[in-house]
Amino acid sequence: MADPSPNQLVSCPFDKAHQVEHSRLHFHINKCKKQHRNSQKVTCPFDSTHIIGSIHLDHHVQTCPKRFILDSQKYIMDNNHRPVVEVxxxxxxxxxxxxxxxxxSTYVPDLEKKGPHIIRKVQGATPSERRKARMEGIANFKPLE
Structure with missing residues (x-):
């Protein structure tokens, strides 16, 4: 059986009344798992969207369509199938x-030599002094060309 397309609706393994897009099934399973803590369902070791009854787990592990991922790596006995990259x-x-x-020495900028394209922020002054300095900086501002 092939995987459903991402937008295809699938049934939730915990509650068949829940119809969820396949691409969102992981998120839905995490929510539903919290609501069905006492259910006797377990997660397949090959695909986290496969939720089955605990009594059927052994059979599912033997027949799971995602098992090929493990089998394809497990039974490679020689290095002929692996690419060799020369270093x-x-x-x-x-x-x-x-x-x-x-x-x-490290760079220490001279704040007095800043050009008219930089508006300095005055620190340690009263709000009125900061406002005055900001307005002077805006009046003298000349963008770089």
């Missing part, structure tokens, strides 16, 4: 510069 050695690049030996 190339990293080339060493010779360079004269050594950033570890350079002693430079």
């Amino acid at each position: 190339q050695e990293a080339r060493s690049i010779q360079s004269e510069e050594n950033w570890d030996d350079e002693h430079t």
Whole structure:
């Protein structure tokens, strides 16, 4: 049996009256599982949308259509089916510069040298002083070209 399309309606395994789109079934199952805590249903180990009665689990595990995922990996005995990717050695690049030996200070911007394209936010001032500084910054503002 093929998987239903994402928009196809499927029945909830806990309550057959619930019709849910297949793409939303995971979310619905999590909600319904909380409402049916005492049900004797368990989740299939191969597909979380397969909810079956606990007494039928052994049979379902043997016949589950999603079991091929496990079987296809389990029974590969040789390496002929696995791709082999050759790893190339990293080339060493010779360079004269050594950033570890350079002693430079960290960047400290000079706030007084900010251009007219930057409006400074004044800190530690009263609201009226901040408003005045903001209005002066807007009046002097010149966007970068």
